[in-house]
Amino acid sequence: MNKNSSNIMALAPNTSNKRETVCIFGTGDFGRALGHKMIQSGYPVVFGSRSTQASSLIPKDAEVLSHAEAAQKAAIIIIAIQRQHYNFLTPLAEVLHGKVLVDISNNLKINQYPESNAEYLAQLVPGAKVVKAFNTVSAWALQSGTLDASRQVFVCGDDMEAKQMVMDIVRALGLTPLDQGSLLAAQEIENYPLKLFPMWKFPILLSLGLSAFFFFYSLARDVIYPYVYENKDFSFFIAISIPNRICPILALILLALVYLPGVLAAIIQLYRGTKYRRFPDWLDKWMLCRKQLGLVALAFASLHVLYTLVIPIRSFVRWRISSRIISQALNNKTEPLNTTNAWLSDSYLALGILGFFLFVLLGITSLPSVSNNVNWREFRFVQSKLGYLTLILCTAHTLVYGGNRFLSPSSYRWYLPNAYMLCLIVPCIVLVVKFVLIFPCLDKPLTRIRQGWERNPQYSE
Amino acid sequence: MNKNSSNIMALAPNTSNKRETVCIFGTGDFGRALGHKMIQSGYPVVFGSRSTQASSLIPKDAEVLSHAEAAQKAAIIIIAIQRQHYNFLTPLAEVLHGKVLVDISNNLKINQYPESNAEYLAQLVPGAKVVKAFNTVSAWALQSGTLDASRQVFVCGDDMEAKQMVMDIVRALGLTPLDQGSLLAAQEIENYPLKLFPMWKFPILLSLGLSAFFFFYSLARDVIYPYVYENKDFSFFIAISIPNRICPILALILLALVYLPGVLAAIIQLYRGTKYRRFPDWLDKWMLCRKQLGLVALAFASLHVLYTLVIPIRSFVRWRISSRIISQALNNKTEPLNTTNAWLSDSYLALGILGFFLFVLLGITSLPSVSNNVNWREFRFVQSKLGYLTLILCTAHTLVYGGNRFLSPSSYRWYLPNAYMLCLIVPCIVLVVKFVLIFPCLDKPLTRIRQGWERNPQYSE
């Protein structure tokens, strides 16, 4: 290796050019995987272990020493050991003084211990600089090299320099370090990998609840009613007909719920005359899960499309059509083309297709890699302008589908209106309010408020 | 951080460990959001404000001081104020001398002012080092933490070190800094968030134009002609039948236009005998928006698929089929299976399905995150080999669909050929020329030219 740089370099030629040795305590699954990856990235690795005999599983370029010996060889020590065995570190306190200890542990439950593992480690070895990192990466992902899951590594620690050293290693391994601040953040970082789609909980629970309601509603109207009054067995409607009633209803309601909080926020801002006051908590939370609401709505819409396209293959539908044709043939009558019906049928299909198409477009732009490549204005254009257009098209699709059935008394079984009439309530409210908000007398003050103007300014800048 | 840590490090080892205080002028929306995010990332934040009374909206860990006092506390000052109020900074020139001023402002229009806001700021406070940054990030995105839109922060500035300091902050906030060069780039950076899909403009305008043409063309042939000559009201064709004629036509034409510039470029290179001369401007621009053209084509193809799959549910189609069956039944005749028709119908459907399938595959590989994970050879294989296969399949789909209708005089109404015959012109030209270019007598010199060979070398390397 050549070295011809500055003065300092000449004095300490060997150290500046090489990567620093990293020590790993623990030869378990994750310790070995991490060691392997580090050796690949050019770090000399030394394992600290109780039994120093080389195991066939330990990367062959790594040294295995006792804990104390290994610790002396490196400035950074990765603690790849479970929390319950941390106390074996106490006798090593002297060797570990001033070292950077990287806590990579995870718990089995959220908030399992009063303090985070990293803080516990910092208490046990007060002389060391503890950094939390790597706990969100899986051993399997490290080993296989194909990091299918996240490349993000959350890092936190009280010592800035120690944290920087760890972040450099993370980067050298081809991962993306994300500085999360002081060691206080360790609790949250340790909880992170235990979380299961926290933002999705509300949209999914809501849609499950609504699905259950509309399922029984449709069951009563479409299966039980004909069974009771006409003694017909339409139980097989449970497989396709009823799901295909529930899906579009939920898609439309959830899509409307994506845009409802924006409308509410506008009303609140208009009423308050300022944007500088916090929205109520529920509205804030609602706004934060709009993307998830929209994607769940898109899922229902996609199911609706599949259920609908499958209609002509259904055995029941084929039977119904052929028996209708046969009865016409036997009665020797030919119906003329009803252009009104043709118009209605074609328009609600066309509206549905266009609405679904825009909906899928919205879904694609919400993919992280796509939204990363558009600027804020483009993102807002897609999510707001195209979003409202989607809502309008889907609402129109439902309205035209209903057609003149709205007024016909035969569609009120047991005084229950058709389910899709119920689902029109929320989207119509959203669209009407949004339409009202477009009027200049409301839009102008709203725009000014959003640009920072206040009706009753309390402080100014 | 680099410079500070040299000599000072030895004298004040503790300070090097902490993040440096950042000052924010302006307690508006964006200033507060940025302050909040910085505090989260471990930066001490001090706000400079006219009224120093703490507002409930300002992050509680931040100090609020007068502008001068706040500026003294930090090396970096973020100017979260609108351009029209910049002149209040003039009296502060002395305090701001040598400081890094971060201009985060945006305009309302592209090229609103003769000079960019950042350059204006640099003129107002000549002693300071102005860096442009953060203007592409939205306050909402910063506040909510969920950065749905872009994480990219464009940074530019004349002072390298100042720029580096700002880029470090950007990185610490979990965003991705992109160095755009000197402060001259500020104009472009300020225009960036105002742009609305610049690369999409040409493909979308083109497709709108073509759509309009083919709409009126089909309207004349399919709605007005039968109305005039047969007095039939097919106005409802506007909803589905005509769009389903326009969509495949546009998909095919636009797909062919994706590959046409490549073919033209090859011809130009062969003719010139070198690749070292620039293509005409229009060709360069055309080549740069091929991806967008392809995606618009895919959108039309998807609509075509939906419109087609919906056919059997259409009320008009059901009426037509049943009236045909009834008339057959009444006339007591049963048609035998026409295997030629079965072959034609099945093959154009199969070709269409395979073509669409490959088309979707092309679309998926053009997603940024997917194309980031393939190497250049794989990307070219997919976009060129699979792309041409898609074009061949889609052209064949249209040809077989046409079948023997091409020669039948009944398909020429008002001497207008069927619209899909017109749409075959461009793809057929592309395929024929591409086929000719594959011949060794043309392919060999072309390959050599692309590897750097020149017929009449002017300079060599």
Place this chain on the structure above:
Amino acid sequence: MNKNSSNIMALAPNTSNKRETVCIFGTGDFGRALGHKMIQSGYPVVFGSRSTQASSLIPKDAEVLSHAEAAQKAAIIIIAIQRQHYNFLTPLAEVLHGKVLVDISNNLKINQYPESNAEYLAQLVPGAKVVKAFNTVSAWALQSGTLDASRQVFVCGDDMEAKQMVMDIVRALGLTPLDQGSLLAAQEIENYPLKLFPMWKFPILLSLGLSAFFFFYSLARDVIYPYVYENKDFSFFIAISIPNRICPILALILLALVYLPGVLAAIIQLYRGTKYRRFPDWLDKWMLCRKQLGLVALAFASLHVLYTLVIPIRSFVRWRISSRIISQALNNKTEPLNTTNAWLSDSYLALGILGFFLFVLLGITSLPSVSNNVNWREFRFVQSKLGYLTLILCTAHTLVYGGNRFLSPSSYRWYLPNAYMLCLIVPCIVLVVKFVLIFPCLDKPLTRIRQGWERNPQYSE
């Protein structure tokens, strides 16, 4: 780099503020593209060329000098020349001493030369520090600015500092450097851009083989058999009917093969009583291409959906339905609704829809940008829980579709069972074994083994 520059920096404060000059040897395509991009990013660029006359193609802000002069101006020299011309560098050895030489070359074949180009360069100019980089980026991508393909730049080299300098440049150009270690990695890096979907080879070959088998199997049963015994020409089944038999079969088999290795691994771990021994090589490889297997399965499933939805438009199907209706009408009989059939038909459709829906969901979460945004637990939940649910739904879909045909002797032509019966073998085995593994008597020890417990521990930590 930070620390080293301390003293020198103080002596030459002005230089620290500017980006260092970069020299590029070679004014070919890639050299110019790189130079252009570097100038944009603020680097002064000087080209080393045999003919120093300025060409119109060279970026106008760049200087063009002789090789020796150009090399003296910069610490980093990018060798944008093909390997076969490297020997012209030998006379320049003195000037190049201590310089960072960046090898950006690629070969035309995998392992074309015994040593990598970068290592060859290092042998030719022993005094220089050779770094391999940029070979995975295309000139076209650099020029156009829109980096459609990968932004990743693999970097390797023996000199840490030189590598760091090159990685800084990479980052400044808006690309993502990935440190691959010492110069030994150059061979692999040079092979990388020549690779064509290495992970996809096995899944695609497997599916081609299986497709061919099931194609001829179905051909024999569905086309040749009726031709031989009933003299019917169903040759047009080749277009849609047979592909629509092959696609679902392959989708199901490949999906089952995604989950089979996991089940096998569990059995092996249970048998061995430890997770600390390597799986056989074939199993390791199989596990690494599960994602690709799954995506190929999804492709077949999507084709199956399209082929199925197109059924009612097929001319043959329309003929079959109408001739059936006509014969019913002529025989004056009306079939009553068969609710069992309605149930069967609706349930297999519903199961198929739900299975496909979940399958698409799995596909979406395997998009790199999506999987980057979920934590490991969420990723495993989706890929394992939802994955098994998909397998169950798809298997049930096939079972119900088969219905009572399994026992009917008429479905055994030439003693060959229907193809979809064969395809049920693998998924049923996977599901049964997985079901057995859920029993506590097997699940408990397995969980303990996976947490590190060993039946016969050989070494412990």
